[in-house]
């Protein structure tokens with residue numbers, strides 16, 4: 001069978017790769033042999049991750065991209081194909097959130113969540129899928145969240161957008177399976193990044209959160225990577241439309 005997890009010769013795009021979970025996913029893909037294209041809006045962050053990958057002997061291309069601007073999505077795809085000639089793996093990881101109750105949430109906050117977390121994923125995946133169809137294979141992995149299933153106070157715009165992303169994952173999987181493209185989701189639970197810092201930065205709040213996680217701790221970004229590498233690999237060739245929860249058992253209750 002060979003090493004079914006080997007990604008040598010593959011090219012991957014990771015959105016939101018400048019920090020947090022996306023950074024660690026990009027590093028993991030590179031360590032598995034893939035050439036990695038790193039996108040976010042912050043040049044210094046994607047440059048730093050690209051340098052880290054190159055120092056370890058991998059190939060990386062940072063492409064500054066605002067995912068909510070369509071022309072920049074086209075540039076990201078063109079730059080990837082220009083540098084590496086193909087796209088085998090797309091990890092839609094970047095996301096926006098606002099911690100605000102429904103009575104106070106601004107309309108543009110709702111729009112920013114949906115534009116980044118749903119619309120940009122559809123538009124970028126469609127651009128990438130057109131390349132993957134020519135290759136007759138490809139893997140798309142969307143990062144959702146347990147918040148797509150559980151209603152958390154103050155997280156409605158984010159949770160609703162991620163619930164839509166979960167369904168978009170199934171729709172893309174259904175339409176594109178006959179074309180050779182697998183589309184799945186990885187849904188982390190609470191993970192220690194800047195994104196969730198306003199919540200875990202208080203030790204008392206962290207203690208309360210850990211009480212409802214069966215594994216008894218918040219995830220580290222490294223906890224999420226294995227599921228992404230599995231779905232990106234040939235070990236997952238017959239899996240599509242699914243979600244893997246990386247949540248320390250949170251979804252059991």
Ligand SMILES: NC(=O)c1ccc[n+]([C@@H]2O[C@H](COP(=O)([O-])OP(=O)(O)OC[C@H]3O[C@@H](n4cnc5c(N)ncnc54)[C@H](OP(=O)(O)O)[C@@H]3O)[C@@H](O)[C@H]2O)c1
Pocket residue numbers: 015016017018019020021022039040041042045065066067068092093094095096116143144145146187188189190191192193194195196
């Ligand atoms: N942390 C958690 O507790 C947790 C739990 C469940 C699921 N998740 C999911 O995991 C994923 C990663 O989260 P994280 O915690 O690693 O977040 P993070 O540390 O805030 O990183 C988010 C990344 O997305 C990028 N980004 C945001 N808007 C963008 C845009 N319009 N265009 C391009 N890039 C953009 C950010 O870069 P710039 O701002 O520089 O553009 C950054 O690199 C998200 O999908 C999130 O929903 C996180």
